[in-house]
Amino acid sequence: MPEGETIDCSGCNLAASGAVYACMQCKFFLHEKCFHATRSINHPSHPLHHLTLVPYPTYPTGYFTCDYCSELGSGFSFTCSTCDFDLHVHCASISENTPVDVVPYLESQMTGTTSTATETEPTAALTQIQHKSHAEHALNLLPRAPGANGTFICNGCGENGDASVYRCSTCDYNLHIKCAWLNKIVDRVDHEHPLTLYYSNPYKDKGVTFECDVCHYNVPENSWVYCCLDCDYGTHMNCVWGEERPKVDMELEKFIAAKQEPTRAHTQIHHKSHAKHALNLLSRYPGANGEYMCNGCGESGNDSVYRCSTCDYDLHVKCAGLNEIVDRVDHEHPLTLFYSNPYKGKGVIFECDVCHYTIPSDSWIYCCLECAYGTHVNCVWGKERAKAVVELEKFVAAQQELSRLQQQIQMNRLSAQMIASSINGFRH
Numbered sequence: 001m002p003e004g005e006t007i008d009c010s011g012c013n014l015a016a017s018g019a020v021y022a023c024m025q026c027k028f029f030l031h032e033k034c035f036h037a038t039r040s041i042n043h044p045s046h047p048l049h050h051l052t053l054v055p056y057p058t059y060p061t062g063y064f065t066c067d068y069c070s071e072l073g074s075g076f077s078f079t080c081s082t083c084d085f086d087l088h089v090h091c092a093s094i095s096e097n098t099p100v101d102v103v104p105y106l107e108s109q110m111t112g113t114t115s116t117a118t119e120t121e122p123t124a125a126l127t128q129i130q131h132k133s134h135a136e137h138a139l140n141l142l143p144r145a146p147g148a149n150g151t152f153i154c155n156g157c158g159e160n161g162d163a164s165v166y167r168c169s170t171c172d173y174n175l176h177i178k179c180a181w182l183n184k185i186v187d188r189v190d191h192e193h194p195l196t197l198y199y200s201n202p203y204k205d206k207g208v209t210f211e212c213d214v215c216h217y218n219v220p221e222n223s224w225v226y227c228c229l230d231c232d233y234g235t236h237m238n239c240v241w242g243e244e245r246p247k248v249d250m251e252l253e254k255f256i257a258a259k260q261e262p263t264r265a266h267t268q269i270h271h272k273s274h275a276k277h278a279l280n281l282l283s284r285y286p287g288a289n290g291e292y293m294c295n296g297c298g299e300s301g302n303d304s305v306y307r308c309s310t311c312d313y314d315l316h317v318k319c320a321g322l323n324e325i326v327d328r329v330d331h332e333h334p335l336t337l338f339y340s341n342p343y344k345g346k347g348v349i350f351e352c353d354v355c356h357y358t359i360p361s362d363s364w365i366y367c368c369l370e371c372a373y374g375t376h377v378n379c380v381w382g383k384e385r386a387k388a389v390v391e392l393e394k395f396v397a398a399q400q401e402l403s404r405l406q407q408q409i410q411m412n413r414l415s416a417q418m419i420a421s422s423i424n425g426f427r428h
Contacts, residue, residue, distance in 0.1 A: 007020070009029055009031045009034055009075075010030060010075065011031065011034030012031065012034055012075050012076055012088060012089045012090055013074065013075045014031075014090065020032070033089070034089060037053055037076065037089055039053050040052045040053065043092060046169060048169070049080045051079060051085070051087065051092070052078065052080070052081070053078055053089075054076070054078075056076075057074060061414070062414075063410070064086040065086065065407065066088045067087060067146065072407055072410040072411075073088050075089075076089045077089065127141045128140050128141065129141075131175065131180060133155070133199040133224070134155075134168055134173050136170075137168045137173075138168070139167060140166070140167055141166055141396070142164065142165050142167050143164050143396060143399060143403060144163065144164065144400060145161070145167065145174060146167075149162075150162055152165055152174040154174055154175055155174055155175060156175050156180070156182075156223075156224045156237065157176065157224065157236070157237055158220060158222075158223045159238075161174070163396070163397060163400065164393070164396040164397070166180045177392070178393075179224070182197055186240055186241075188240065188241075189329055190244070191231070191233055192231075193228045193230055193231060193233075194228070195226040195227060195228050195233070195234070196226065196229075197224060197225075197226055197237065198224065198225050200221060200222050200224070200225075201220075201222070201225060202227055202229060204221040204222075209221075210225060210227075212234065212235050212236045212239050213233050213235055213244065214244050215235075215239050215242070215245050216245060217236075219236055223237075224237045225237065241383050242381045243326070243381050245318070267280065267281045268280050269306060269320060271320055273295070273296065273339040273364070274308055276310075276311065277308045277310055277311065278308070279306040279308050279315065280307055281304065281305075281306055281317075283304050284304070284305075285301070285302070285305050285307070285314065286309075289302070290302050292305055292314045293314065294314055294315055294319055295313050295314055295315060295362075296315050296316065296339075296364045297316065298360055298362075299316075299378070301314070301316050303317075304317050305317070319377065322377060323337070324336065325337070326366060328380065328381075330384070331371070331373055333370055333371060335366040335368050335373070335374070335375070335380065336367060336368070337377070338364065338365050338367050339364050340361060340364070341359060341363070342367055342369060344362075352374065352379050353373050353374060353375055353384065354375045354379040354383070354384050355376065355379050355382065356385060357376075359374065363376070
């Protein structure tokens, strides 16, 4: 190609410049990489079968959705026809050649120690990892889980996920990004020994049920647990930075779950966040699916709820019992519970100093006004997360949303073309 000129490669549909293979009569052009693309590959993102290079999609729609980047394609692809698994040619190259062993880098980011990996562009190095919890196969980073709704159950914490995921498709093994990066050993200020991360209940062979020493609920035997074997002390992995809950709150929730009658003092409360009316304790939210949105932390709930039906105001039981003042070991001043962003009248967007995500202006917040330091209510006992890790998560989420929008635009374009073709057909 003449210098400065570009054309679109007829294989991958990306811009091509410099040396290209061309049939001028047919106006067919190929990058050198597309021209020399191998006929089949074994790819780590789909270890069950090899992938075959096909020149165009075989689906009735005339396009495919790449299982790596989730964008549409209409040119060359590496395909497994058995599983309807497809990769752009360029995506197959990117994800196939990324570094595999990135656990040392992740540990350095979480602990703040030095690392030989770059800290400015971690995304390429993190697309495939080897994780001790699943030593059989590598885990590949996907913008969403495969399937109609893109949801998955994390094999680490046991909770749902609907965003990016580290996945082994061979074993249907999935991890949240945050779970894949947990520290192997942590310290709690209220326990004299360090806690070690185990990938299942260390006592399950003895038939022992393990109760979390923070929330006082049972830890499922196949869920990950932070544990001190010397003291038989352990927590859910999501509870390891939390403050131990009063057993009276836990017993109340267990009463409700068992549909027993709680003490009268707990059935109705007056809460400072909603001074207009009392809040009544309900064993289940009134509604078709029993789900509600907590006006305190902003997260959903599907169990017992403190509710003002007049105002449609709802609180988790745990949120209704939060301390008004707490202390963090890494901040010199106490943090006060505010029932909305204390700066929202000034148009200030508040970022949590623990997770580094934005706090909605109407969500509760623990804050030190003197230092402009604050956290989500659910982050107040958490350890500050490495900013490089958070930036990666934000990057993946942005790419996922961009891919979704591009896919929608492409589908709308194809629909418009089909409608136009139909109209032209009627005219003839």
